[in-house]
Amino acid sequence: MEIYNEVSLAIIVPFLILYAIYRIDPRYLVALSLILLISSAAESAVGNSAVANDIAIVFFYCLSAGVVLIIVDDYIKSRKPRGNRLKSALSGLYAGISFYVKRHRRVIAEFIFPSVVFASLSLLILGPLLYPGYVLVTDMVFGPRAPLSGLYGMSAFIGGGNALSVFDYLLYFIMPGWAVEKIYLFLILFFSGLTMFRFSRHFGLSGPSAYFSSILYSVNPFVYARMLAGAWGLLFAYSLVPLAFLLFIRLVDLKEMNNLIRKAAETAIVFSVLAVFDIHTFILSAILCVLYYVVMLIHSGRRETLESLVRSMKAVLILLAFLVLLNLYWLLYSPYSAQNIIGSFNFLDAIAFASSPTVFNNTMLSIAAMYGFFRTGYPYPITDFPSLIVIFFLFLLLSVLGFLLFCSERKRGPVTVTLGAAAVISVVIATGISSPLTAGIYTFLYDNVPLFNGFREPQKFVALLVFAYAFLIGLSILHIQSFLSQTGRRGRYRGVIQIAAAIAIVFILISPFIYSYMEVNSFDGQLTSVQYPSSWYRAEAIMNDNTTDYSVLVFPWHGYMYYNWSKTKFASPFNSFFRQTVIYGGQDTYLSGQGDTSLYSPLILSVLKERNSISHLGNLLSLMDVKYVFLSKSADYWNYSFLYRQSDLKLVENSSTCALFENMHPVSRAYIVSRIAAVSGYPQLINASSSVNMLSYAWVISSSVAISKQNYTNGSYLLLNSTKISDADYSIRTPGFLGLDSRNYLVFIPPSGYDSGWRTSPALIPYVSENTSSGIASPGYLVYQITGAPSQVRVYFAPFSDLLYGYVVSLVSFVILVAAVFIVPVIRVRRFGLASHLFKRIH
Structure with missing residues (x-):
């Protein structure tokens, strides 16, 4: 027996x-389970993941037993049983559960039972x-x-995912990373x-x-393919x-x-969560809502009063205001991000x-x-x-049937027409340039609609198509049920009709499982x-x-x-593994054009091109503040055997999965030099690293430099002590008397490479930006x-200050809106009970 089973029995049986x-009081057992949960989080925080897992399982057992006992106790107290207490407790278990089910039948049918089914x-x-595992x-x-x-705003794209990174960061304090991932996949x-x-x-x-609509929305080729592609953020938003x-x-x-503020608040919160996980799904949902609003206004015609229409528009404006406040933290930077990312896309x-x-x-x-x-x-x-295509044609037939039957209905008509239109639009756009029937439309949208090319891959629109299928087929099944129910009430073939109907409905219900x-x-x-x-x-x-x-x-x-230790291909995991x-490499092998997002890529690619002639790579890497070189023995790692030949790289770890080299040259985030050295390009910079200490100069790239006339000698430099306040803020101690030369330059190596957004206090003159008109560029650092x-x-990253204002406004707005949705109605919880309140909120 596992240790957690023994501990669970040792706690629950005596209780x-x-x-x-x-x-x-059974609540003591629930309280004990909460203590176990805190203990599990503490063990996980200190790295004892195995112990944390065992404690978490004991927590689940104790919590479950405590909840069951509370139900039994509630029933026993309401009936005031007499006689032997042990007999009363055991006989009351079934009766207590039955009593709870009867008391909350509607909540169980609409929320609890579906939750159990989908879980x-x-x-x-x-x-x-x-x-356990990733x-x-x-x-x-x-x-x-x-x-x-x-x-901090130093990445190429700034979006709603910043909030998700903070949330994940906090989750990692209470559970291991693999558990966080599994929770996302389950949800x-x-x-x-x-x-x-x-x-x-x-x-x-x-x-x-x-249930069919729900199953088809969960089990379909779109979800299957996106899960294999690792698009978990898109799927969570979906x-x-x-x-x-x-x-x-x-x-x-x-x-x-009524209650426009509260409704707008909860709507804005959910839409903001979509933006956090995937901005494309957020836009798709917005398109769906715009379609519905237009269809609803057309469908309402003259039946509604002008006052109702004005209040509806007022609700939309309130929603937009809340959305801006909740998403201000990334909207402030979105024009810069769009220019960086979307502007680089082409046909x-x-x-x-x-x-x-x-x-x-x-x-x-x-x-x-x-x-x-x-x-x-x-x-x-x-x-x-x-042959599974037959099931697709069944889906298509039922979708068309559902649309035709309910498109003119007053209550379900607007949403039916909206999803039908969304299905057609999604097929046209998702097909894109791959068909002559849709290529012209897609090309027009790509060239003329702002940000449309930001979708990158049009197949994301299939998410709306799946939504339409799920709902429209559900309407058809509802109609078939009603028709068969009325037909089966009379006639001598009633039993046959009922059996045939049951078989047909069962087949339709299981068809998503067969199709996917x-x-x-x-x-x-x-x-x-x-x-x-382990290496x-x-x-x-x-x-x-270090x-x-x-x-x-x-x-x-x-x-x-x-x-070589995994069967799948995936993006670089190193930023999620190492603390430093x-x-x-940021090169996206799926891009047709330039896809390398690393600012050091030109220098590294030049190194790889000249690798057979390099023998002092550590000296060159000191310009990037690189103290260690990690070689993962994967893909074409044999092309990096030149690392073993470097005279200034020391092999400190070697295994079948990786090798670690230590740079024997001193490195620092900041240092002072007295001279500027200009080179015509990266090959000349690499050649210089074989004869001169690279920290002797502040190196810059200038197309006007003649290669043959450059002679470099070792000069003076001074490594500085820097305190990292954050990735966007550094405090550098400089000596009051520099003692190098009459003119001195401060070289600062940002963690993300060169970016014009960095500033200094006191304000220093940036050498590179001062000379941009003469074609001077930095190889990856800042020179002042x-x-x-x-x-x-x-030295601080100035755009982060603007982002910080957005973070504060969005966080305060989020707290206020959450309070408006969940905390203010707490009086209703106390008055009517938690179960009925939850049901009303969900319904």
């Missing part, structure tokens, strides 16, 4: 005996993926630590089913039809789209224009990310069948069993849980012994690659001319 004899479905699908695939990369590098499938169920029930879909759309519908409902990217003809070599058919993901090579159910059977089979075994190699942890321990502020250079220089500033003799210089 049951004490309860039976002395009627001890079970999530566990069934994920299966072995929930074991699921590493393409863009889904978790590690032992949660980086905050994007928080993706759980929320997909539950939110679609609530959306369906709101529009009158009965049990079987609502799982909340039905909830966001439902809240918007309730907000602008012309019949119930070659549209070709590279075009939807693929997965089904019968037809792109439009593939999109309509919920396939068409641009990355090829994944095994799909329909490629193994082409690979997803149900734990994604056909293509995803596995793995642990990072990586040894290398990290060696680097952690407490100075330095960077780590990682090879091979790729953005995505296969690792990591310089790694020092005037006077300051004893301390503060």
Whole structure:
């Protein structure tokens, strides 16, 4: 028996005996379980993940036993049983549960039972993926630590994900990284089913039809392909789209224009969560809401008063105001981000990310069948069993039937028309340039609609198509149920009709599992849980012994690659593994054009080109504050054997999975030199590293320099002590008397490479930006001319100050809106009970 089972029995059995004899309050057991939860978090924080897991399991057992005892105790007290207490307690278990079910029947039917169903479905699908370990695939990369590098505004793209990085950072204090990842994976499938169920029930879909809509929304080729691609952020946002759309519908409902502030607040909160996980899904949901609002206004016609229409517009304006406040922390920087990222896309990217003809070599058919993901090579159910196309045509037929039957209905008509229109739009856009029927429309949108090219891959629009299928097919099932129910009440073939109806409905309910059977089979075994190699942890321990502020250079220089200890290809995990500033390849092998996001890429690529003639790489890397070079023995690592030949790199760790080299040259985040050295390009800079100490000069790149006339000699330099306040703020101590030369230059190496947003206090003259007109550029650091003799210089990233205002405003707004939605109605909880309050809020 496992240790956690023994401990659980040792706690629960004595407590049951004490309860039976002395009627001890069951809440003590719940309180004990909370203490165990805190203990588990504490053990996880200090690195004892195995102990933390065992304590967490004991917590679950104790909490479950405590809840059951509370139900039993509630029943016993309400009935005031007599006789033997032990007999009363045991006989009251079943009666207590029955009493609770009868008392909260509607809540159980609408929330608790569906939650159990979709939680079970999530566990069934994920299966072995929930074991300890990391699921590493393409863009889904978790590690032992949660980086905050994007928080300061130094990354190329600033979006809602900054809030997610902070949330993950806090979660890592109470549980290991792999547990955080597994919770996200579980919630993706759980929320997909539950939110679609609530959306369906709101529009009158009965049990079987609502459950079908929820199952299809959770189990389909779109979710399957995106999970294999590691797009967990997109899928998490996708799982909340039905909830966001439902809240918007309730907000602008012309019949119930009360509590606008609270409705707008909860709608804005959910939409902001979409932006946190995936900005594209946020935009797709916004498109859906705009479509619905237009359809609703057209559908209402003259039936509604002008006052109702004005109040509806007022609700939309309040929602927009709340959204701006909640998302100000990234909206302030979005123009700069859009220019950096979206501005680099061109039509070659549209070709590279075009939807693929997965089904019968037809792109439009593939999109309509919920396939068409641009990355090829994944095994799909329909490629193994082409006959599954019959199920797709069944889905298509039922969708059209549901649209035709309910498009003119007063209550369900607007949402039916909206989702029908969204389905058509998504097929057209997702097909894109891959079909002559849609290429012209897509090209026009790509060239003329602002930010449209930011979607990069049009197949993301299939998310709206899946939503439409799920709801419209649910409407058809609802109609079929009603028709068969009326037909089966009379006639001599009533029994046959009822049996046939039951068989048909059961087949329709299980059809999503057949159509996407690979997803149900734990994604056909293509995803596995793995642990990072122990040698990586040894290398990290060696680097952690050096407490100075330095960077780590990682090879091979790729953005995505296969690792010899994992069966999948995924993005560089080093920023989520090492505590130090990591310089790694940012090249996206899926991009058609320039995809390397690393600012040091030109220098590193030049090094790799000249690797056979380099023997003093450590000297060159001192310009990047690189103290260690980490070589992962993956992909084409044999092309990096030149590292072993470097005279100034010391091999300190070597295994079958990695090698770690220490730079024997001194490095520092900041230093002072007395001379500027200009080179014509990176090859000349590399040549200089073989004959001169690179810290002797502040090196700059200038196209006007003649290569043959440059002679360099070692000069004076002074390494400075810098205190890292944050990644965006450094305090550098400089000597009052420099003693190098009459003119001195401060060289500062930012953790993210050169960026014009860095400032100094007191203000120093930036050498590079002062001479940009003459074609001078920096190889990755900042150079300032020092005037006077300051004893301390503060170097900070100025854009972070603007972002900080946005963070404060968004955080305060979030707290106020959460209070308006959840805390203010607490009086209703005390008056009517928690269960009925939760049901009313969800319903």
